[in-house]
Amino acid sequence: MSILQIQHLQKDYGKESKVVHALSDITLSVEGGVFGLLGHNGAGKTTLMKLIATISKPTSGSLSVCGFDTQKQGDEVRRLIGYLPQELNMYPTLTVQDFVSYMAELKGEKGKKKVMQVLEQVDMAEFANRRISQLSGGMKRRVGIAQALVGNPQILIVDEPTAGLDPEERVRFRGVLSRFAKDGKCVLLSTHIVPDVYQLCEQLAVLRKGTLFFRGSADELLAYVAGKVKLVELENETDLIALQKKTVVLSTTYEHSKIQARIVDESNRYSAQTVPETLEDAYVYCMGGKSYE
Numbered sequence: 422m423s424i425l426q427i428q429h430l431q432k433d434y435g436k437e438s439k440v441v442h443a444l445s446d447i448t449l450s451v452e453g454g455v456f457g458l459l460g461h462n463g464a465g466k467t468t469l470m471k472l473i474a475t476i477s478k479p480t481s482g483s484l485s486v487c488g489f490d491t492q493k494q495g496d497e498v499r500r501l502i503g504y505l506p507q508e509l510n511m512y513p514t515l516t517v518q519d520f521v522s523y524m525a526e527l528k529g530e531k532g533k534k535k536v537m538q539v540l541e542q543v544d545m546a547e548f549a550n551r552r553i554s555q556l557s558g559g560m561k562r563r564v565g566i567a568q569a570l571v572g573n574p575q576i577l578i579v580d581e582p583t584a585g586l587d588p589e590e591r592v593r594f595r596g597v598l599s600r601f602a603k604d605g606k607c608v609l610l611s612t613h614i615v616p617d618v619y620q621l622c623e624q625l626a627v628l629r630k631g632t633l634f635f636r637g638s639a640d641e642l643l644a645y646v647a648g649k650v651k652l653v654e655l656e657n658e659t660d661l662i663a664l665q666k667k668t669v670v671l672s673t674t675y676e677h678s679k680i681q682a683r684i685v686d687e688s689n690r691y692s693a694q695t696v697p698e699t700l701e702d703a704y705v706y707c708m709g710g711k712s713y714e
């Protein structure tokens with residue numbers, strides 16, 4: 422049985438003329454491991470996570486977690502889920518330990534031991550008595566994960582947890598998430614940081630304007646551009662604009678008054694040498710290319 426099963430899910434915000442179709446006809450199943458959710462700003466990642474976490478209700482369609490329906494069996498689902506929202510409000514004057522204890526009590530979990538256990542899991546036990554207001558951004562994010570880990574959830578939903586973290590904190594974070602995902606548990610991770618997905622996620626989905634654009638492994642996404650990424654040197658912006666009309670430009674760099682354009686050469690029209698493709702290339706390509714600034 423899939424840990425997460427989503428059928429024909431639709432979520433609209435607003436009414437009539439002002440309606441926003443945040444998610445349209447999403448059908449998706451997720452097994453164990455770390456599952457990545459990619460998509461531009463406004464693609465619907467947070468909306469999907471809130472629906473799974475039972476914070477909001479679908480307009481139509483269904484979601485189930487370990488066989489429990491999110492609408493009919495919300496209590497069972499909430500017991501199985503740990504959730505780190507994109508923006509978690511923490512009480513700045515509380516200590517780390519008091520904040521996590523408070524969040525644990527909301528979940529019906531009591532006891533200092535359980536709180537210290539989750540703080541240890543995220544390397545925050547030594548800061549248990551420090552006030553939230555005195556933590557760095559990365560430490561706050563770790564406390565956010567700690568509160569999500571309370572109650573030993575089956576599925577951990579983390580909404581852009583690595584945004585704004587330095588490389589060392591990101592590595593640490595990846596460690597926490599991949600340790601959790603062992604033993605048949607599941608992490609659902611939304612992010613804009615494509616390398617994090619490549620390092621962590623066996624399977625991923627790409628949302629585009631509320632629809633499911635891709636679902637598969639990182640290698641399957643890479644296959645879209647395999648052997649087709651080239652570096653083309655251009656003299657000026659006019660040439661770049663002309664090139665963008667003919668092919669997908671992934672990125673551009675400016676060097677010695679020339680422009681290097683990283684392109685996807687779909688029908689092998691350019692003589693430039695191919696370069697090793699990255700997951701970022703495949704992602705940008707699927708998203709329709711990057712317009713130059």
Ligand SMILES: Nc1ncnc2c1ncn2[C@@H]1O[C@H](COP(=O)(O)OP(=O)(O)OP(=O)(O)O)[C@@H](O)[C@H]1O
Nearest residue numbers: 434435441443460461462463464465466467468469
């Ligand atoms: N409460 C709301 N009321 C109305 N529209 C909303 C609401 N929440 C989200 N939306 C809209 O739904 C769409 C999806 O938003 P969502 O927050 O799920 O995107 P996202 O993929 O998480 O984006 P980001 O990467 O910026 O966090 C957007 O068009 C957004 O403006």
Ligand SMILES: [Mg+2]
Nearest residue numbers: 466467468507
């Ligand atoms: Mg979001």
